[in-house]
Amino acid sequence: SQKIEQNSEALNIQEGKTATLTCNYTNYSPAYLQWYRQDPGRGPVFLLLIRENEKEKRKERLKVTFDTTLKQSLFHITASQPADSATYLCALDSNDYKLSFGAGTTVTVRA
């Protein structure tokens, strides 16, 4: 059966450090992988999308990698700030309107 795993439920880091989140999947062949941020009681907000033939994508302090051989995406927040504290969701996009979300990793950045 299809499965999406985000490596840890919670990640606590010091301000200024890099947070690295992992998204692994099995029995999927996504054409794209998307990352969203969700704050408590709010809807997810789209951050980045990476295509299956792209190895890396950057946007400001965010970087995403996508390895279809390992079936894994890494999401990095560099120079983290307390305002980056949120839950981050990976989502597999198979071109058919369906997004399959991982359970999310809650990041807490300590000042």
Added chain:
Amino acid sequence: DTEVTQTPKHLVMGMTNKKSLKCEQHMGHRAMYWYKQKAKKPPELMFVYSYEKLSINESVPSRFSPECPNSSLLNLHLHALQPEDSALYLCASSQARTGSHNEQFFGPGTRLTVL
């Protein structure tokens, strides 16, 4: 306007009530979605409308009835719900690119409590 709006923000209803959730977007998106999200869980897709036609129903119980009156509006009609239906209901919209990616824009959600 890059917002998806949802009303009401909070809703408390009894198991015999009938109520509706509303969603609106003015980004020209032709795909609209309903998701259900329980605490500490990811959003679960319920329905997808593409060009105002229902294209995906993820085997949702008939007590949930979606409606897409036009390209900007999406409703979710609720009737005879159960306490386990209490959740955050999220609406989203996206472009309707066939065979390509469709990043989704989410509304703030309606927090539903069924007593």
